[in-house]
Amino acid sequence: MKPIRYISTRGEQVPLTFKDAVMTGLARDGGLLIPDRIPDVSDQLESWQALDYPDLAFEVMRLFMDDLSDEQLRRLIQAAYASFASAEVTPVRKVGEHYILELFHGPTLAFKDVALQFLGQLFEEILEERNGRLNIVAATSGDTGSAAIAGVRGQKRIHIFVMHPYGRVSPLQERQMTSVLDDNVFNLAVEGSFDDCQGIMKSLFTDLPFKDQYALGTVNSVNWARVLSQIVYYVYAAFRVMEETDAPAVQFAVPTGNFGDILAGWYAKQMGLPIRRLVLATNENDILSRFFHTGVYARGTVVPTISPSMDIQVASNFERWLYYKVGSNPKEIVRLMDQFSREGRLAIPRDASGRVDEEIVAGSSDTRRTLATIEKIHQNNGYLLDPHTAAGVFVAEQYNDLDDPMICLATAHPAKFAKAIQDATGKDLAHHPLLDALMDAPTRCEVISNSVDAVKAYVAQRAI
Ligand SMILES: *Cc1c(COP(=O)(O)O)cnc(C)c1O
Numbered sequence: 237m238k239p240i241r242y243i244s245t246r247g248e249q250v251p252l253t254f255k256d257a258v259m260t261g262l263a264r265d266g267g268l269l270i271p272d273r274i275p276d277v278s279d280q281l282e283s284w285q286a287l288d289y290p291d292l293a294f295e296v297m298r299l300f301m302d303d304l305s306d307e308q309l310r311r312l313i314q315a316a317y318a319s320f321a322s323a324e325v326t327p328v329r330k331v332g333e334h335y336i337l338e339l340f341h342g343p344t345l346a347f348k349d350v351a352l353q354f355l356g357q358l359f360e361e362i363l364e365e366r367n368g369r370l371n372i373v374a375a376t377s378g379d380t381g382s383a384a385i386a387g388v389r390g391q392k393r394i395h396i397f398v399m400h401p402y403g404r405v406s407p408l409q410e411r412q413m414t415s416v417l418d419d420n421v422f423n424l425a426v427e428g429s430f431d432d433c434q435g436i437m438k439s440l441f442t443d444l445p446f447k448d449q450y451a452l453g454t455v456n457s458v459n460w461a462r463v464l465s466q467i468v469y470y471v472y473a474a475f476r477v478m479e480e481t482d483a484p485a486v487q488f489a490v491p492t493g494n495f496g497d498i499l500a501g502w503y504a505k506q507m508g509l510p511i512r513r514l515v516l517a518t519n520e521n522d523i524l525s526r527f528f529h530t531g532v533y534a535r536g537t538v539v540p541t542i543s544p545s546m547d548i549q550v551a552s553n554f555e556r557w558l559y560y561k562v563g564s565n566p567k568e569i570v571r572l573m574d575q576f577s578r579e580g581r582l583a584i585p586r587d588a589s590g591r592v593d594e595e596i597v598a599g600s601s602d603t604r605r606t607l608a609t610i611e612k613i614h615q616n617n618g619y620l621l622d623p624h625t626a627a628g629v630f631v632a633e634q635y636n637d638l639d640d641p642m643i644c645l646a647t648a649h650p651a652k653f654a655k656a657i658q659d660a661t662g663k664d665l666a667h668h669p670l671l672d673a674l675m676d677a678p679t680r681c682e683v684i685s686n687s688v689d690a691v692k693a694y695v696a697q698r699a700i
Pocket of ligand 1: 347348492493495497648
């Protein structure tokens with residue numbers, strides 16, 4: 237078969253191998269990198285059913301690359317998932333009528349570990365081979381920073397610089413980042429907002445001489461390796477639940493921010509996994525939910541909520557899905573994305589029955605409903621949902637018209653959002669020993685002024 241290559245949604249990028257796609261992140265024409273075909277695995281599914289998580293990950297991921305050896309890929313997967321507290325990596329639990337797919341057993345207790353533990357291993361392998369180095373610069377309002385740091389801490393060829401807005405991330409999230417004392421980790425508390433941090437980051441990456449001189453790289457969710465590693469747990473969970481229920485197909489409910497997680501489920505469906513439909517859940521920041529009801533994707537202003545990792549208005553991975561939706565037509569994507577950047581709005585036509593899409597349905601939750609869902613599931617089932625997961629469960633319950641079992645993705649451990657649990661249940665119930673231990677841990681962090689030049693100078697001095 238023809239080797240798989242990565243092309244841009246905007247059509248102007250020479251095709252890349254898997255490794256080059258991973259190192260490139262965003263395509264040079266501003267588009268997102270996607271595989272030039274989606275493998276169909278319908279015939280293989282049966283033979284994969286009994287595989288454990290690492291073996292399944294190997295089978296799924298190797299279809300998307302031809303420049304890592306089987307031995308290398310197996311080793312990277314083993315190393316990535318050895319850090320997980322559950323031998324199953326992503327176990328599924330029956331909770332009432334739902335199945336909960338627990339994605340939070342990694343080192344920072346959020347689903348981003350599933351992708352970033354693997355990406356960290358992958359970076360290290362590629363940099364060794366190429367005798368390269370990488371300076372990762374990231375801006376975070378919470379979860380991404382700590383998962384990225386956990387993915388690359390201690391590596392010899394990588395320095396990581398993570399900016400967070402000074403005094404504006406939760407004390408727990410701040411400690412998850414700043415208590416990592418490895419020499420290659422640099423935490424910067426910027427005297428500004430999260431938007432300021434993102435603005436600084438953008439300035440560094442658009443200064444091409446600076447970017448090239450210091451070999452800057454990113455770990456954000458447009459990196460293809462992140463989407464790829466997330467496809468695995470959809471397959472894994474579908475097998476577990478179909479086995480238990482004898483159902484021919486399943487549904488997934490996905491709490492969504494940047495559209496990375498649900499996109500992985502969409503790829504799994506295109507590969508032939510029997511997913512009846514995907515249920516997309518947002519919080520009050522509901523641009524995606526509105527889109528799947530109206531066909532209009534219109535930017536709003538971000539409001540802070542109790543599920544901060546979903547507080548996003550422009551979903552960076554949406555362009556990948558849209559590309560397929562408009563018939564894999566890069567010219568149409570360029571037109572739509574240009575329009576969106578000019579007018580803050582784009583629209584696609586609905587089908588004859590008024591639907592935007594057959595595979596994805598959507599809904600939104602809000603603080604009151606999310607807290608009520610946490611309380612209800614705790615009362616009825618003795619199980620604690622974090623507020624992101626609870627938003628997903630709430631929306632899943634609005635879509636109870638099909639018989640296929642519903643698998644709700646649990647994206648964070650409840651102890652990461654202990655205040656919401658307390659608000660919902662009236663009790664201080666959510667703890668985790670890893671997080672409790674952080675309260676007395678030594679930390680390291682540099683406060684820096686809200687200035688591109690200050691951050692540039694800092695990075696230049698400490699870059700590898
Ligand atoms: C990042 C994150 C999400 C959203 O995932 P996307 O891939 O951005 O859609 C949901 N919940 C938690 C806890 C997260 O950290």
